[in-house]
Amino acid sequence: MLQASPSADEMAQELVLRERQIALLQLEASVPACQLLENGFLEDAGYNSPTDWLRFNCHLTDKVASDRIQVGEQLAAMPASVEAMRAGEIGYGHLTVMARTAAAVGKRFEESRLLPLARKHTPGKFYYKSLHYRHSIDAKAYCQEQSEQEINHHLSLSTSESGHLLINGVLDPIGGAAVRTALEPLAQKSGAHDDRLLPQRYADALVELASGGKPANLQVTATIETLKGLAGAAGAEMEFSLPISSTSLQRMACDCSVTRVLLNQESVTIDVGRSKRVISGAARKALAARDGHCRWPGCERPASWCDGHHVVHWIDGGGTDIDNLVLLCVAGIIGWCMRADGNWSNARTARSSPSRRLPHLWGSPRRRRGMGLTFGPPRGPD
Structure with missing residues (x-):
């Protein structure tokens, strides 16, 4: 007798179950991962760091290996998050964000403020929210990180044998947001007949922009507390960028148009003022x-x-x-x-x-x- 194929719902439930099992195994692996520094094991094995050992022996990427170690080191700071992951309320990705946030803010870490956000959002969105939290805890440290990103950006241009221009570089979050804000409108499909892939559309958009395309306008949203640089304020928000610091916001606000938008406690707009240059x-x-x-x-x-x-x-x-x-x-x-x-x-x-x-x-x-x-x-x- 032939066995009936599982339904789509059954396959989905099985996938969720297996992903939870994988997350639990990752959690268990994080404990010995952070203990590799003990007993001189790494020196005897000829490795400079536990991350290197994990990369070569467990076939992990640098980021995944670093996440394993970070979670293991911060387990004591986030017991409620570990229990939430075991219960299937959050995933291992949430736990890695929680661990990195705990490491960044140190003794001021408040798991109770972040766990509700982890339950509500995907790991990617939770990471974004965690940056607002870090800014509210230590705006100066957050600004310093962004300043270092701005200092370390670079762009190189070279020409291939065929004459093509090769572009390679890294931009800081604010600069990257400015570039994407300029390119995105020009990189949209021109119609149903447009069969260009997104990288091709970006290339065409860059050429159009350099040839005199329309100028881009960055829109930054922030509270008055953030603009004033008050302690405890979240970062400012900008499309295509991670949260930006109050210091960066104040620098951008020197030469821009400012529009006052008043919201009530339910985030409903109750008044919009005129834009003022x-x-x-x-x-x-x-x-x-x-x-x-x-x-x-x-x-x-x-x-x-x-x-x-x-x-x-x-x-x-x-x-x-x-x-x-x-x-x-x-x-x-x-x-x-x-x-x-x-x-x-x-x-x-x-x-x-x-x-x-x-x-x-x-x-x-x-x-x-x-x-x-x-x-x-x-x-x-x-």
């Missing part, structure tokens, strides 16, 4: 005429590459008059803030390099009324 077109032109280029010491990137930035930020009461504005490119302002005397101070956390005084911002000094700032004409070609 922080730095107007006339002020931007005057700023470009006065500064000529980026005013970071030694930088001469043209004015078209720069944004207008406030000496005293407008969220802190600084005016948007020309006397309180300066042209800066992104490359020159990561991790530093400008003082009213025209010098720069390190705004990084104690984990980074120690503070140091940079050269005065402007040469050929001319005292400016009220602020004690000095300006001079742009330096000519060397």
Whole structure:
């Protein structure tokens, strides 16, 4: 007698059951994984780290091996999450996010705040929510991580033998979001007849953008608490990006359009204010005429590459008059803030390099009324 094939529902239930069993095995494997450093085992075996041993002997990728170790190290900090995973309420992917969050915030980790989010969201969405949590716990550390990402981005261009341009690089979350925001509208299918694959559409979109496509507008959503940099505030949100820090938000807010949106406790919109340009077109032109280029010491990137930035930020009461504005490119302002005397101070956390005084911002000094700032004409070609 032939056995009937399982129904779709039966196969789905079987798949869920097996995935839970796999998750439990991964959890069990995480305990010995984090114990490889004990008893000199790794040195005797000739490995530099438990991650290397797991990669070569358990055939794991670097990320999976790192996750195994991280979960094992943080088990004591997340007992409720482990029980939730055993009960099938969350998966091993949620547990890895929980473990990395616990490692990032240390003693301030609050499992009770994160576990409801893990139960509600997929691992990917839960990771996104966990970044907001990390920002609310330690905004300075979160900003430092984003600053390091901005410093370490790169892009290389080379030409193949056939003449094709080869592009390879890594962008920080904010820069990547700007690129994707510009490319996505141009990479949509043009109709039912469009049989181009997505990578082909991205390539065509990049060429169209470089050839004069429409400019992109980034939309950032944040609470007033985040904009003010208040303790405990979540990060800001931007499409195609992970949550961004309050410091990055304040930098972007120097030269943008701001729209006030009021929500009630149920997140229902109750009022939308008019969009207000922080730095107007006339002020931007005057700023470009006065500064000529980026005013970071030694930088001469043209004015078209720069944004207008406030000496005293407008969220802190600084005016948007020309006397309180300066042209800066992104490359020159990561991790530093400008003082009213025209010098720069390190705004990084104690984990980074120690503070140091940079050269005065402007040469050929001319005292400016009220602020004690000095300006001079742009330096000519060397």
